[in-house]
Amino acid sequence: MLATKKLNQLPYPNSFHFFLGNLLQLRNERIQFFLEQKKALGNIYQIKVPSRKIVVLTNPDWIKYVLVDNNKNYTKSFAYDSIKLFLGNGLLTSEGEFWKRQRRLSQPAFHKEKLSLMFKNMMVQTEKSLKRLEKYADTNLSINLSKELYKLTLDIVNSTLFYNEIDNTTDRIYKVVSKGNEYITKRIDSPIQLPEWLPTPSRMKEKEVLKEMDEIFFSVIERRRKNPTQHEDLLSMLMEAKDEETGEAMTNRQLRDEIITIFVAGHETTQIALGWIFYLLTNNAEVLQRLLHEIDNSLHGEAPTIQNIRSLHYLKQVIDESMRCFPPAWILGRKTIEKDVIDGYEIPAGTNVIMPIYVVHHDEQYWENPSIFNPDRFTFENVKLQHKYAYFPFGGGPRLCIGNNFAIQEMQVVIVMVLQKYRIIVNKDFIPDLNPLVTLHPKNEIFAKVYKRK
Numbered sequence: 001m002l003a004t005k006k007l008n009q010l011p012y013p014n015s016f017h018f019f020l021g022n023l024l025q026l027r028n029e030r031i032q033f034f035l036e037q038k039k040a041l042g043n044i045y046q047i048k049v050p051s052r053k054i055v056v057l058t059n060p061d062w063i064k065y066v067l068v069d070n071n072k073n074y075t076k077s078f079a080y081d082s083i084k085l086f087l088g089n090g091l092l093t094s095e096g097e098f099w100k101r102q103r104r105l106s107q108p109a110f111h112k113e114k115l116s117l118m119f120k121n122m123m124v125q126t127e128k129s130l131k132r133l134e135k136y137a138d139t140n141l142s143i144n145l146s147k148e149l150y151k152l153t154l155d156i157v158n159s160t161l162f163y164n165e166i167d168n169t170t171d172r173i174y175k176v177v178s179k180g181n182e183y184i185t186k187r188i189d190s191p192i193q194l195p196e197w198l199p200t201p202s203r204m205k206e207k208e209v210l211k212e213m214d215e216i217f218f219s220v221i222e223r224r225r226k227n228p229t230q231h232e233d234l235l236s237m238l239m240e241a242k243d244e245e246t247g248e249a250m251t252n253r254q255l256r257d258e259i260i261t262i263f264v265a266g267h268e269t270t271q272i273a274l275g276w277i278f279y280l281l282t283n284n285a286e287v288l289q290r291l292l293h294e295i296d297n298s299l300h301g302e303a304p305t306i307q308n309i310r311s312l313h314y315l316k317q318v319i320d321e322s323m324r325c326f327p328p329a330w331i332l333g334r335k336t337i338e339k340d341v342i343d344g345y346e347i348p349a350g351t352n353v354i355m356p357i358y359v360v361h362h363d364e365q366y367w368e369n370p371s372i373f374n375p376d377r378f379t380f381e382n383v384k385l386q387h388k389y390a391y392f393p394f395g396g397g398p399r400l401c402i403g404n405n406f407a408i409q410e411m412q413v414v415i416v417m418v419l420q421k422y423r424i425i426v427n428k429d430f431i432p433d434l435n436p437l438v439t440l441h442p443k444n445e446i447f448a449k450v451y452k453r454k
């Protein structure tokens with residue numbers, strides 16, 4: 001039997017700052033840094049960061065081991081502490097028995113029958129978006145597609161899961177979510193963890209964002225408490241849920257945390273995915289033609305239904321391949337509870353294990369010419385040949401994204417309805433540089449021209 005090797009025997013990047021370690025490269029180069037280290041060091045290595053042990057994994061077998069096979073030995077990584085500061089102790093950040101109970105309570109809102117009921121609402125919101133596109137159609141005006149998709153995905157979550165309770169606040173939410181994203185990333189990148197009570201300028205700014213978030217979401221709870229409805233939306237389900245043992249309902253604070261989490265996790269990721277899809281379709285004329293052909297030949301200009309949309313296999317391939325190229329959640333992190341052994345290395349308790357989804361999605365061992373956009377990678381036959389964890393845009397194991405089917409259905413509805421009516425051509429001057437915050441934004445907003453289909 002081979003002896004286990006110690007963590008300090010793991011390779012590490014050959015250049016690092018004596019105090020900051022790899023923090024500056026992580027902050028400035030992010031994805032490029034992980035791509036380069038994989039080339040130089042392989043599929044398991046450590047990175048140097050002050051006061052933290054961090055191991056990076058890019059081998060799908062070991063990723064599966066962490067997310068699925070031995071998931072009980074892992075909590076979420078240090079990065080989620082910063083996310084927790086804004087989203088609180090909701091489904092994304094909570095742990096253990098508490099998380100399990102909250103997940104059980106929320107899960108029914110995402111069941112297949114519930115998704116079917118939401119289909120109509122997704123269409124109604126998309127219809128409104130098409131109306132907003134109308135004034136740009138066949139003109140020289142460019143639409144800010146990123147903003148439009150933001151409004152649309154926000155409206156979809158709001159109308160399907162919260163019965164439009166979160167009202168007229170797109171701009172406010174856009175501001176707090178983008179600021180929150182920025183501040184969380186800043187905290188993750190910070191070499192020293194200052195005490196929370198210290199009133200630094202950036203802490204003061206964070207507080208303002210938190211206050212704004214609280215105002216928006218506590219008022220939602222208050223409104224619903226004053227006007228309880230018969231809607232079977234997620235909000236009602238959460239408000240009516242009682243603890244099995246104590247019989248107690250959730251506090252307003254807990255409700256706020258769950259609602260914010262679903263709300264934030266539920267719109268930004270899909271907005272980003274849709275933006276990248278329209279960009280990729282603009283630049284891959286053959287794919288677009290095949291997709292239009294499939295939509296036109298199957299739907300004959302009729303409105304989508306839950307049945308006919310599921311039969312659009314090429315559409316699903318386009319969505320999957322787009323999220324391979326640009327995974328909206330580009331990185332996952334866990335932390336060992338007790339020591340573990342991965343690839344013969346002893347990983348001590350409390351070690352952060354980082355899994356950059358983007359790097360795995362672009363690994364030549366699993367993807368031929370990974371920089372090429374090719375939806376045929378996701379035909380039924382080809383998927384059977386793939387390693388299940390060479391593609392994991394929604395994570396995996398018990399912490400798999402609760403909204404994965406919701407997101408897929410939403411993207412199917414939006415793409416079909418938009419393409420039935422319009423050609424969306426992303427402006428030529430859009431440069432697809434990446435801005436990897438918590439989620440994988442394009443560095444610049446996407447602007448596009450809109451043409452009516454003849």
Ligand code: HEM
Pocket residue numbers: 076091092093103157261262265266267269270273327328329332333392393394395396398399400401402403404406407
């Ligand atoms: C393209 C769209 C989406 C992508 C790429 C995505 C990605 C992910 C990923 C990777 C995770 C796992 C995080 C981890 O393991 O640490 C996750 C978790 C989660 N997602 Fe999504 N997501 C999407 C859409 C949605 C939607 C539409 C909702 C809700 C309406 C949602 C709600 C959540 C929640 C609540 C969690 C935490 C689940 C738990 O730990 O129990 N997501 N998502």
